[in-house]
Amino acid sequence: MKWAFLPGCSLHGTAAQYRTSFLGVVKALGIEVQEVPDWNCCGATAAKHFNRQVALVLSARNLALAEKVAPVLAVPCNLCYNNLALAARALQEEAQREQINNHLRPLELRWRGEVTVSHPLKLFLQEIGVEKIRQAVVRPLEGLKIVAYYGCLLTRPQEASIGDSNRWPAWLDMLAVAAGAAPLPFNAATRCCGGTLALTHPEVALRAAGAILAEARARGAKAVLVTCPMCQLNLERAQIEARGREERLLPVLYFTQLLGLALGCDPATVGLKKNLIPFSQGTIR
CATH class of the missing domain: 1.20.1050.140 (Glutathione S-transferase Yfyf (Class Pi); Chain A, domain 2)
Incomplete structure (x- = not known):
């Protein structure tokens, strides 16, 4: 392949x-x-x-x-x-x-x-399959509660949507389960984070990201799983901007970082140190 x-x-x-x-x-x-x-x-x-x-x-x-x-x-x-x-x-x-x-x-x-x-995300599920990925996991992330955030560009417009639903997609959740994590219900999964407005209307971008993060915290998530560089940066930036006003910072992980950890990739490959908000396997429980 x-x-x-x-x-x-x-x-x-x-x-x-x-x-x-x-x-x-x-x-x-x-x-x-x-x-x-x-x-x-x-x-x-x-x-x-x-x-x-x-x-x-x-x-x-x-x-x-x-x-x-x-x-x-x-x-x-x-x-x-x-x-x-x-x-x-x-x-x-x-x-x-x-x-x-x-x-x-x-x-x-x-x-x-x-x-x-x-x-x-679509290729992993359609070309490889959840079962084969599950079998390849050597370090299951047992106990890691996450919310799967898809953003808007994977699900809209319908012509570009990667899943069978552009409102309630489940593919990212399925991969998280295969890696051993525990996805939580998340109503904000496809809401726009406001990333494209970060420079022109930063206050709007911060409010949009803040609403997503607020639900993630309320659900009890230990991390937010994303598929988009703009979403990842905006969700991290919103928390850093609000530092001191939030109880805790939520790590925002690319889904390939989570999957890489589960598949046994070394830390340098996964690149956790390059994230602005630290995450370690010690935070799983």
Whole structure:
């Protein structure tokens, strides 16, 4: 099994622990991955509002490069995943695809629609399966109460949703159970954390993240499990900004960090020290 892998800008920067923990997990599960060579920024949230065609070209270039690597493209960043998944859907329309391919022609690239865009969370469940992952666990995280936070970009719009429900998804909870953790009910699982407003309207972002964290604490969670670099950073930042006004800081873990721990990855690979809020296995009970 081989996947192409597009890390996006954040996984080579502020979310380096997401990249290393993802690579550690796929190695433990026997999956071969190859980073897409010479990938480019997906345009984040800004490009599509500035110029939709520019945004499509940015995604199409990555898709064309990924086709040369493997038939499946794993995209861990929720924002990158959302942009590429929606672009791949838009480019199924022949006239649109030819128009975008005209922009790629000077680069000697062409997207043929022969690569499937997927998030690792979905790939782990569909391509590997919960039972095989459970069997690979060597260090079950017994007693770790978590809340699974999906955010908005994995579940909206419906065309990009990775699960069978964009309101009550369960896949992240299923992986947590396979790792030995205990997911708690969580109504805020798909609420927006306000991450894209962190610079323009920080007070709005802090309120949005604060509401999510408040429920997580009320539920008795010991950690919040996330799949998105922007969500991870915003949920940590909100707590640091409010330091002294909260009873306790909640660690915010990438799901690959949790899974990596359960699969026996070493601490450097999982990258817990790169998180702003400390987490150790000593906090499980």
